[in-house]
Amino acid sequence: MSLTTYGSKSSSSMLVRRGVSLQRPLQFAIMAGDFLLILLSYVAANQIRRKFMATLAERELSVGVALLVATAFVAIAFFRGCYDNHNLANTSWQLRKASSVWLLSLAILAFSAFLLRSTAELSRITIVLFAAAGLVGLGAHRAIWRLALNSSFARRHSVKRRVVLISGEPLDFTSSRFKDLRKNGFQVVRHFVLDATLKSDDAAIERELTTIIRISRTASADEFLLAFNWNDLPLFQHLSQCLRQVPNPVRLLPDFEIADLVSRPFVPIGGSVAIEIQRAPLSVSExxxxxxxxxxxxxxxxxxxxxxxxxxxxxxxxxxxxxxxxxxxxxxxxxxxxxxxxxxxxxxxxxxxxxxxxxxxxxxxxxxxxxxxxxxxxxxxxxxxxxxxxxxxxxxxxxxxxxxxxxxxxxxxxxxxxxxxxxxxxxxxxxxxxxxxxxxxxxxxxxxxxxxxxxxxxxxxxxxxxxxxxxxxxxxxxx
Structure with a gap:
């Protein structure tokens, strides 16, 4: 077994606690920003209507309309993963999700007004302006967060996930997947390469794994990454069983063949699961x-x-x-x-x-x-x-x-x-x-x-x- 070390060897339990404590405030800050932005969009829409269209006999919209839409948007966006850390830097995905959730929130407003028989109370002009302002504002909000998260200050002060990497062969740390790991806050603090001669010896693997776990505990590792190719799947299964003794997350960092397979849709068939290798011709609705x-x-x-x-x-x-x-x-x-x-x-x-x-x-x-x-x-x-x-x-x-x-x-x-x-x-x-x-x-x-x-x-x-x-x-x- 060969050992390559990355990063500092100092204990970092405080860093781990700080990582957990800083992730949630970041999510709450973005959620609060969306909520306030929607309220401001309503205020702006109402002010524009009053200033430029004062001659039209339109009713004054209650601020409850904006509160309903803002609450619906933040709740739906939260459950759809819009505030998850790994999705915050994906601007195109964020824009698509925010647009669809915004339209759904406005649909909820319309449905609520229909049930309460208060559609006549809604100002059509203000609603249209509100919809446009909110959509533009939510998109700009996400673009600003993307720039902030990618800034040099954010990269210097972002909390890293301390990772122990186990592989069956030496790895190229200049490849795109390791660049993505570093970009998203994963810091490889230890890298263990299992000797090829040990792969068929379960007892030797367990001894080496005991050493890996002991060293990883001293490094205050947050999680384990297993980097194996298709031919090493039996070894990966054995390692994943042995790593059940640690409370840390254990993830597979797949090669191209495994990544392509797991990225395909899964179809439940009773108690079994089938992977869609080739999609059927488009469905009737498609x-x-x-x-x-x-x-x-x-x-x-x-x-x-x-x-x-x-x-x-x-x-x-x-x-x-x-x-x-x-x-x-x-x-x-x-x-x-x-x-x-x-x-x-x-x-x-x-x-x-x-x-x-x-x-x-x-x-x-x-x-x-x-x-x-x-x-x-x-x-x-x-x-x-x-x-x-x-x-x-x-x-x-x-x-x-x-x-x-x-x-x-x-x-x-x-x-x-x-x-x-x-x-x-x-x-x-x-x-x-x-x-x-x-x-x-x-x-x-x-x-x-x-x-x-x-x-x-x-x-x-x-x-x-x-x-x-x-x-x-x-x-x-x-x-």
């Missing part, structure tokens, strides 16, 4: 939500872009002989065939068993076609495919049948892309994998992003992809 977004945005897009579509059609017709719309057979959801629509951008209309991908400076691309492909205007007719239900606004990009047949044989998980409808844009495209894929490695990377999208789908991910597509589209050069 498909309905995604379809509703597709129909609404595609309809709006076709109406809003109608002048551009007409002008593009005329330019394609005048630029070169041939049809305006190019149709090509593609595979959609579950391998079903459909004809994808595009503005014709090339002098050929290939749809056979052999199709050559367009490349940079491809002689087959027309003058207008080069502009259309660069700006992705040639893809706009696919809004019609979306309305017909053959495609979605967001999903893995469909490939020509010739390419599908080829990559199906070359890439093992290629078919997983068809677990959802193909899209006008996708997770791979907004991560730089657009246009030509001349090598198998590039296509494998695209497939990895597509499969990740299928596994992690949410409506918020779709919205994020659409926003990133609009932001980055004009700067891309696609052929």
């Amino acid at each position: 498909r309905a939500l995604k379809r509703g977004v597709d129909i609404g945005l595609a309809s709006f897009g076709l109406l809003f872009l109608a002048p551009l579509l007409v002008m593009t059609a005329l330019l394609v017709k005048l630029d070169s002989p041939g049809s305006i719309i190019f149709r090509q057979t593609r595979r959609g959801f579950n391998g079903g065939l459909f004809d994808i629509w595009k503005f014709r951008s090339m002098t050929v209309s290939e749809n056979g068993s052999e199709i050559k991908q367009a490349s940079k400076q491809d002689a087959r691309v027309t003058r207008i076609g080069r502009i259309l492909r660069k700006t992705s205007i040639d893809e706009l007719p696919q809004l019609w495919n979306v309305l017909r239900g053959e495609m979605s606004l967001v999903g893995p990009r469909p490939h020509a049948l010739a390419h599908d047949n080829y990559y199906d044989q070359m890439i093992g998980n290629y078919a997983c892309r068809r677990h959802v409808k193909p899209g006008l844009t996708g997770w791979a495209q907004v991560n730089g994998l657009r246009g030509e894929t001349p090598t198998i490695d590039l296509m494998k990377k695209r497939v990895e992003f597509d499969v990740w999208y299928v596994t992690n789908w949410s409506i918020w991910l779709d919205i994020r992809i659409m926003i990133r597509t609009v932001v980055t589209l004009s700067g891309q050069d696609v052929y």
Whole structure:
């Protein structure tokens, strides 16, 4: 067994007590800040209405409205973990949670007013101003706390969790996971590496563990971290049993394979638990939500872009002989065939068993076609495919049948892309994998992003992809 020591060896029981005593005041301070901020938002909303809209005959809102909303928000946010220490520095998560809890708190206000038959007493203008001010204020409050927690002063004075680390092999303390540990207040005060020759000797392991526990007690350790890989799971189970003699928390710091497994959803089956390795196609409610977004945005897009579509059609017709719309057979959801629509951008209309991908400076691309492909205007007719239900606004990009047949044989998980409808844009495209894929490695990377999208789908991910597509589209050069 080898031993590596980090940090000071001095006893720190006072530090442990101080750590417990400082964590709760921090949570109470943020909770109190939210409560007071909501009250101030109400006061500000009421003052704005009185100053700028005094001519309107609106009733004066009771301060009880703000107290009800503030109490509901703080209580719900507390039970959803918004004030937990490990969540305070995650700004994006905090903003999402705060927004949803704020809307739920306002819904509770509306429901309470309905039950008490006092909806007529509520000032609609003040409520709208209150809702907007509260949302902005809560978001700013979290951004300020994030800056405060990340400041050099906070890092110098933050209370550290004194950790004893046990591993089956030497570790790289410059890796991202150990940077995350230090960033979140975990201080490795002792590191024990178990000798490989001891792993099959239970008695030797227990003797070494007795030594580890004795040294850890003198270091006033707060908890134990066990860093093992998939092959060392039997050793981890034995160690976790032996560590039951100490009152400290014992946690597993997993490698990539274990971390990927435990991050997946758990499904209870009677008294057993199953891990979801691959999610099923979207549920009925998820498909309905995604379809509703597709129909609404595609309809709006076709109406809003109608002048551009007409002008593009005329330019394609005048630029070169041939049809305006190019149709090509593609595979959609579950391998079903459909004809994808595009503005014709090339002098050929290939749809056979052999199709050559367009490349940079491809002689087959027309003058207008080069502009259309660069700006992705040639893809706009696919809004019609979306309305017909053959495609979605967001999903893995469909490939020509010739390419599908080829990559199906070359890439093992290629078919997983068809677990959802193909899209006008996708997770791979907004991560730089657009246009030509001349090598198998590039296509494998695209497939990895597509499969990740299928596994992690949410409506918020779709919205994020659409926003990133609009932001980055004009700067891309696609052929």
